[in-house]
Amino acid sequence: MASSSPAITLYPYQQKWLQDESRFKIGMFARQTGKTFTSTLEIVMRCMEAEAIGRKERWVILSRGERQAKEAMDEGVKRHLKAFQMGFEALEYEYEGSFKALEVTMPGGSRITALPANPDTARGFSASVFLDEFAFHQDSRKIWQALFPVISAGHRLRVVSTPNGKGNKFYDLMTASDDAWSKHVVDIYEAVRQGLPRDVEGLRRALNDPDGWAQEFELQWLDEASAWLSYDLISACEHEGAGFSDLYQGGPCFVGNDIARRNDLWVAWVLEQVGDVLWTREIVALKRATFAEQDAVMDELFKHYKIVRWAMDQTGMGEKPTEDAQRRHGESRVEGVLFTATNKQNLATLGKQAFEDRKIRNPMGDPEIRNDLHKLRKVTTAMGSIRFEADSDSAGHADRAWACFLAIYAASGNPGPLDFEIAWERQTEPLLAGFF
Missing domain, CATH: 3.40.50.300 (P-loop containing nucleotide triphosphate hydrolases)
Structure with missing residues (x-):
């Protein structure tokens, strides 16, 4: 040649x-x-x-x-x-x-x-x-x-x-x-x-x-054994039409909201249900935003989308934002979720099923989203219990992943708010029952 x-x-x-x-x-x-x-x-x-x-x-x-x-x-x-x-x-x-x-x-x-x-x-x-x-x-x-x-x-x-x-x-x-x-x-x-x-x-x-550096620049084959969502599974649910608010079709929407104020990210993940598939329409990530700024973003999302259910992290500092959101938008639409070990496992399991069944479409080629979803790891402790871990860095603490899982949970058809400290811990049926 x-x-x-x-x-x-x-x-x-x-x-x-x-x-x-x-x-x-x-x-x-x-x-x-x-x-x-x-x-x-x-x-x-x-x-x-x-x-x-x-x-x-x-x-x-x-x-x-x-x-x-x-x-x-x-x-x-x-x-x-x-x-x-x-x-x-x-x-x-x-x-x-x-x-x-x-x-x-x-x-x-x-x-x-x-x-x-x-x-x-x-x-x-x-x-x-x-x-x-x-x-x-x-x-x-x-x-x-x-x-x-x-x-x-x-x-x-x-x-x-x-x-x-x-x-x-x-x-x-x-x-x-x-x-x-x-x-x-x-x-x-x-x-x-x-x-x-x-x-x-x-x-x-x-x-x-x-x-991300090891894989994309050093060309290492990462060990996927402990990753809750593999890169292949994440990529399989990516689509060019996802992640654009102007493609919203006016259908019912579900939002997952991971709460943070200082070090980690405040993330709202918006899903629109189209048939039996959940399409990501918008992901808002804020760092060190005031509670007033967070509330303003939430209110704008409620105005723009037909939000049926908003599931938010009620743990710790999330207590007051959850209470305020329920007062503004109604307890029937805003649900607080306490991040207990059991609840996190149920949320993660529900989320993984949506990825495995290809019931979710996420933005294509976004390294921050992909790496955040991938960094969540399932760890078995010496006592045999399960916990989920993620390294914390400038991109957060798997905050987007948890917001995504909360949004999937919000869309799962759960009949109403739960007393997560009492009712959820007592339930015998997993969250996955009746999913989609």
Whole structure:
């Protein structure tokens, strides 16, 4: 393959990836090291070379969602084509009536299409394929099963990602002991050593999340055994349409509210019920906000959404905010929940079931939300009892996770407020009874 344009600066690890002619090629790269940029450059160059000798190339880019597919097309493919001063025609259309496809056609007929990944889009073409951030694709194993007939007729396959736990096909491919794949691994330290201009220590301090740093920059396969929600489970419930208040459909809403005043976060997590699925419409996180400011946010949310039930942390300092909220909005709509060990276990169990059953949709690609949900751990004490722990850092103390679980509980159909110090501790049926 011809060398790249002098106007494009490539670091040695990018050049190595670009010059690797293997049919099956997989790369595990740290975040923001240019993996998508380099992979789309290879696609464009292969198309240009084919057209120079009168052939056509057909490539499909499968990304984790429509936003990521658009980014690969706009910031990758189109950017490279313009840099090479290559003419092309851009097209956008509905694929199979459900997905937005972005496509460019070059003068000689070569085509590059970018789509959100799922088993249906994976099997719809005969082409070379680029799987972008494959570890974060929902149903990655089903996508993989659907994909191989697509590339069986001599086409190429490119797979790149950062790690996302061990429960996905990307982990299987990277850790398999075989020589079918040409494998590239570049963590943040190696990328910087080869010239990438990044302040490693500055990034680490700014992230302030050891697990997030280990996974996304050091490329470690995190031990998911103690995590209550695995990264794979969290990613499977992410959706591009979640997290936007302007997409609220006017349906019944349920809110979970974790209370804090100084060190941790005050979080209100708003869920709208659409059919049998709970869609996250808004997540408000405040740090060191006054109680008056917290009350003002709560009142605004009550005005904007049709809130059927608001479940809030009544523990400790939450007593007065709960009492005040019930006075303003009614005890039938505001419920206080004491965070006893039993209650936390019931809330966590209820929340996990919603994730396992895919009954919740959360914002896609938000590292703060993902890491907060993942940091909650189930711990068995020496006496055999269960407790839930989370490291406290600048991003909170799993405050978003508890707000999410409270919102799921609020939507679970529980008939009314409970005396959590007495009634809940005596109950024989778990909260999960009657869920959805």
